[in-house]
Amino acid sequence: MKISSFYPSALILLAISCLQAPTLLAHQHATPLDREALLQGFGWDVDAAEITTEQVADGLYVLFGLGGNIAVSVGADGVLIVDDQLPELADRIKAAIKGVGGGDIDYIVNTHWHFDHADGNLALGPEGATIVAHSNARSDMAEGGMIDMVIARYQQPPYPADALPELTFKYDMALHFNGGEIELMHFSPAHTNGDVAVFFRQQNAVHMGDVFNNSGYPFVDIGSGGDVDGMIRFCEQTLEAIDEDTIVIPGHGPVTNYETLASYVSMVRTVRDRVQTMIDAGMSLEEVSAAKPTADFDAAHGPEAASLGFVNRVYTDLAGKQ
Numbered sequence: 001m002k003i004s005s006f007y008p009s010a011l012i013l014l015a016i017s018c019l020q021a022p023t024l025l026a027h028q029h030a031t032p033l034d035r036e037a038l039l040q041g042f043g044w045d046v047d048a049a050e051i052t053t054e055q056v057a058d059g060l061y062v063l064f065g066l067g068g069n070i071a072v073s074v075g076a077d078g079v080l081i082v083d084d085q086l087p088e089l090a091d092r093i094k095a096a097i098k099g100v101g102g103g104d105i106d107y108i109v110n111t112h113w114h115f116d117h118a119d120g121n122l123a124l125g126p127e128g129a130t131i132v133a134h135s136n137a138r139s140d141m142a143e144g145g146m147i148d149m150v151i152a153r154y155q156q157p158p159y160p161a162d163a164l165p166e167l168t169f170k171y172d173m174a175l176h177f178n179g180g181e182i183e184l185m186h187f188s189p190a191h192t193n194g195d196v197a198v199f200f201r202q203q204n205a206v207h208m209g210d211v212f213n214n215s216g217y218p219f220v221d222i223g224s225g226g227d228v229d230g231m232i233r234f235c236e237q238t239l240e241a242i243d244e245d246t247i248v249i250p251g252h253g254p255v256t257n258y259e260t261l262a263s264y265v266s267m268v269r270t271v272r273d274r275v276q277t278m279i280d281a282g283m284s285l286e287e288v289s290a291a292k293p294t295a296d297f298d299a300a301h302g303p304e305a306a307s308l309g310f311v312n313r314v315y316t317d318l319a320g321k322q
């Protein structure tokens with residue numbers, strides 16, 4: 001697996017936008033990349049990276065850097081963040097939180113176990129933040145595991161005890177913090193088997209983690225218990241739990257709204273149904289990929305080659321259920 005075959009985007013884990021040619025799919029069983037090679041492949045320069053801040057509501061901010069979007073609640077009770085990117089960025093993340101009037105981080109909610117959303121735990125956990133996650137996400141963080149992005153694989157190492165969630169749940173929980181309810185919901189396996197949507201009820205906002213990628217096609221991490229039908233269900237249940245004015249924070253990509261999430265789930269459902277029809281007709285993965293079941297979505301979610309990883313995971317998921 002050559003680094004040069006990676007697409008220089010910080011959004012790659014979800015989008016799999018690194019796919020540049022169908023032949024790269026042949027590399028899916030290639031040797032896992034080490035962390036340095038992985039970050040290089042994503043085009044991530046941890047030394048040069050800057051954290052930018054967007055205020056989305058009163059007391060609620062989103063930080064962008066390298067990896068998953070970070071939501072920050074700042075108020076009378078302190079600071080709660082959702083996801084924490086990479087440990088190399090911890091000082092810059094803390095500076096950005098100070099920049100909006102926050103102090104030390106009291107709570108970290110991890111939307112799932114992937115390194116680009118949770119590796120910051122390695123720096124921030126030992127400093128005393130209380131980490132909260134789904135119980136399956138904690139198990140994966142504790143044991144480590146392979147993340148198969150189709151064109152590249154990464155063996156995420158186990159986290160030490162002080163970087164692991166201290167509070168876990170299976171279905172839902174709520175924190176009453178900064179004058180409002182912060183509700184954590186796990187509707188179903190989706191991107192992984194330990195995804196959490198975080199609802200900031202006071203600000204009418206939700207952080208979806210990687211169940212919602214607003215920067216390309218989604219990554220259904222079937223090796224981590226991800227499930228395309230579950231991803232559709234998870235998004236639909238989120239839509240039922242919000243309204244047309246809700247601020248929607250995706251795992252990657254710009255902050256958006258109900259309508260964009262609705263259109264995303266419609267795309268996922270359409271591609272899923274097309275792939276299922278092709279499987280029912282006896283088509284192989286190669287034939288399905290060649291038939292381009294995402295073609296009419298590539299302009300909005302592309303590049304076209306990025307769809308191959310998505311189609312690969314959807315096919316493999318659905319064919320495994322036959």
Ligand SMILES: [Zn+2]
Pocket residue numbers: 013014112114117191210
């Ligand atoms: Zn992820």
